[in-house]
Amino acid sequence: MSLLDNLNENQKEAVLCTDRHLRIIAGAGSGKTRVITTRIAYLIQEGLAYPNRVLAITFTNKAANEMKERVQQMLGPMSTTVQISTIHSFCVRLLREDIHELGYPRNFTILDSDDQKSILKKAYKELQIDVKAYSYGAMIGYISNNKTALITAEMAKKSASGWSYEETRANVYAYYEAALKDMMALDFDDLLIFTYHLLSGNEAIREKWQRRFSFLHVDEFQDVDALQYHIVKLLSGKGLLCVVGDPDQTIYTWRGAQVDIIMNFEKDFPGCKTVVLNENYRSAAAILAGANALIKNNRNRIDKDLFTRNQSDAKIVHFSAMDEANEPVWVAARIKAMHTSGIAYRDMAVLYRSNFLSRGLEKAFLEANIPYRIYGGIRFYDRAEIKDALSYLRLLAAKNEIDEKEMWKNLVIQRVINTPKRGVGAKTLEQIEAYASLNQINLYEALKQETFGTAKVKRALCEFVDIIERYRELVKEYSIMTLLQKLLEEVGYFDMLQESKEIERLENIKELLHDIDQFEQNNHEGGLDEYLQMISLYSDANQQERGEFVQLMTIHAAKGLEFDNVFVYNVCEGIFPNERSIAEGGQPALEEERRLAYVAFTRAKKQLFISDSQGYSYVLDKIKTTSRFVRELPEEYIEEVGAKPRNAFSSDTDTFNGRDFLSQLPINDNEQDRVYKEDTVKVKKKKDKLCKGDLVIHSVFGEGIVIAITDDLASIAFDKRYGIRKIMASHPSLSKK
């Protein structure tokens, strides 16, 4: 059987175009992964390229793994030297080989967001900056945006002069960059930036890497940013480039993605061929028709209708819950029912706009006894206990002989020096830091040379150094797994978790040990250093393949995936489209939200469920309404269940209707009643202070509900005659019901 047998004409055309640059515009579900993988297999099978001279860049590790698997299915063992990776891992590989040209050691450290944050903390302290005025998240974003745009700290400083807010940010940026350089460490952005500088500034290196690839592929090309594009261009100097993307699925402009890049591709690569794949093989007819209608509302877009020959009359199910608590319960009930009717949990997924929305679902799933797995959110390697454990391992990693100062180890030391508690607080740490910076050594060396703190602390620190030194000797003798297990045992980490009954954290450590074990089984030569380097780019542990559980994830994380049955959860105005995003980005941001909805809806193959909830939202601080994205789906494709959705656009606070609102209070609903009572109990504990959600009686305005409270001023929603009033919470005319 030929590789091409399963392809339609357009797909074949794309696979067979091997004599020039190629742009594939591939709509959702049009088989784009199949086309890329087939093309790779075809190139190799036909002898057009050696496997190791074919490169494919994907967006996520997940996508890279899937592509590797599929290529392997087609080619067998020959496929192992095909280079398939994310752009970040590709850059790491390049840098490990050539970064010394820039004066950095090959085994440079990669900082994660936690490390970044602790550098910022130090910067804030030293530069006397208030966190309240400059949140860490915003600052990291600011730095990253500048770096990706190749704006250095000096440049930022210059353009900020005279503007104190901007100057402060530029100063932090400069501090941050200096700190990284000091530690010879790179953050995620640096991986790309350094690669770019190497390739653009050093002809020998550029030529070397260009010669390595005769065929290059870039997946999800609509989400490539300028810097990534520069790198791709530099790499493809001697080979043929094939890019695949769908402008309608651009969902990363907030991270610098530029749709223009795929739109103007032929300008940079004249004579390239463009193939459009517009037959959808994935979704039922109604789902696709709905998604098509939705995306047509975007003004800034090139019209492209997807069609399908799928014969299915399943409509999109829309459920509007009466209140916040009922929505996840409905989702869980529906999933349970589907499972009973014979649909496997693995074929169901719940997608949502923001990570925090998974909480409500989690609760409902636990109660309904539905197996589930949440992807993203707090990623495995970001969990405190995992970071602690890995920090201990990092401390053991031995590269002392080399002349680096290993200043990055300071971050590691700060993490574990008082976990478990050894009585080392801020003051003692200050002493150690002072000594270390005076002597130009890192914190660990300082601990070895000097003793600090009270007698008790001194003893604890000595023991700490002693254990680390002892285990450093054992690195070569034990497996990594055993090493870590014994070390954590000895420093009392397990005891600490056991005492505080942190079973889940213990489980996570076990999973980490298992993860390490797997690594060692698969990489016999791989030592501690290799392991640590490998995981620095992975945000998740080797996720077990699709087991029998429902998958929960953000829409961003679901990019490129597909499921038989998809629930899109909490599709409410403010949440999705996201209020904040629109406030910041205006119309273009709204269009990106709509593309995100398009991505979400087109993940579904057989059945699509969209849910939202009404009533008061604590997050949004207003009444929730069905998202405009639901209203943009033509009615004929929708089956309504649940509450009658209200008009999405008639309910800002000015026209707030208190009576409607009160009538929605879940007083008669058992489920809700219970939740409410729990709240009341909490209130009583807090000295009877007024809280959000409290029912109150006012001598003039009558019954109302507290919707917000700042200081002593409460915003209370009364009957519509009076609307929302701001009243002193301690005012005598006000009493709790």
Added chain:
DNA sequence: GCTGATTGTCTTTTT
């Protein structure tokens, strides 16, 4: 000077 409890603030999306 460290620890634990409490209060207040803030939650978009990711390699």
Added chain:
DNA sequence: GACAATCAGC
């Protein structure tokens, strides 16, 4: 409901 800053107590 996570996390940092703050405060009271040992």
